[in-house]
Amino acid sequence: MKVSCTVNGERVEADVPSRLLLSDFLRHELRLTGTNVGCEMGVCGACTVIVNDEPVRSCLMFAVQADGATVGTIEGLDSDGRLTPIQRAFHERHALQCGFCTPGILMTLAALELRNAMPKTETDVREALSGNICRCTGYQNIVDAVLESAP
Ligand code: FES
Ligand code: FES
Incomplete structure (x- = not known):
């Protein structure tokens, strides 16, 4: 088709x-x-x-x-080779290890950004990413990165 x-x-x-x-x-x-x-x-x-x-x-x-x-x-996701703020925060906060889950997490967050619905509290971040499983990081650095990049 x-x-x-x-x-x-x-x-x-x-x-x-x-x-x-x-x-x-x-x-x-x-x-x-x-x-x-x-x-x-x-x-x-x-x-x-x-x-x-x-x-x-x-x-x-x-x-x-x-x-x-x-x-x-x-x-x-990047713009002309420049990382987005959330990508930068992931890098700086060591929010990934193997990186397997990272694209999915970043795309979930990007979709939230599109509708101005980025989570602003730790509870909200964990809820927003509850459908993205990471087997490496224990999530804390991911949560920290998202909170750091929240507008
Ligand atoms: S590969 Fe699609 S949700 Fe796991
Ligand atoms: S960084 Fe390895 S699965 Fe998330």
Whole structure:
């Protein structure tokens, strides 16, 4: 089936199997391997991308469902090579170890930023990221980084 969408500001057209997952489309067809795939069942949040301004588990969506959509991945988060404040805070606060969960977390936060809903308290940060599982950090540095970068 044909899929035509905009990914990180660039128009993309492809012919894909109807059951190709959006995560596999991004990773294998477009070579945007920053979107990680962990559980493949909607639990870990590693595959989170933004579709039409909403955070989406790309392992639970078919590529053809993105037809006509605007898709944002971690590769498109920076602006002209400059890290966003939240990316900088993650770097400075050591908010990642292996980094596997990081793109999904950053995309979840980016979706919140889009609607001016960045969490401002520790409780809110933990709630906002409750759908993103990190197996390395114990979360405290992630929480600190988010709070530090809150406007
Ligand atoms: S890989 Fe999609 S939620 Fe875990
Ligand atoms: S930094 Fe390793 S899973 Fe989160």
